[in-house]
Amino acid sequence: MSDRATTTASLTFESLYGTHHGWLKSWLTRKLQSAFDADDIAQDTFLRVMSSETLSTIRDPRSFLCTIAKRVMVDLFRRNALEKAYLEMLALMPE
Numbered sequence: 001m002s003d004r005a006t007t008t009a010s011l012t013f014e015s016l017y018g019t020h021h022g023w024l025k026s027w028l029t030r031k032l033q034s035a036f037d038a039d040d041i042a043q044d045t046f047l048r049v050m051s052s053e054t055l056s057t058i059r060d061p062r063s064f065l066c067t068i069a070k071r072v073m074v075d076l077f078r079r080n081a082l083e084k085a086y087l088e089m090l091a092l093m094p095e
Helices: 003-032 035-051 061-092
Strands: none
Touching: 003 035, 003 061, 035 061
């Protein structure tokens, strides 16, 4: 990627983050009822956006961010369920 393309993508990401981070965090807080989890998921969402190559083709930023955030939430719920099952299994094992 050329320096100019990198700069343009970076400015686009900065604009997306600056414009929509607060909104996304509020939306996630309402969904999760946890500001701590909302912060983590918002951070992970923007990390995924930053590493994607589709940044320049986003037509509806809020829909795009919601889709990614929902996928991150699913990952979190799966990870929590797996961790809970693992801890329950450990509790049942003889010492």
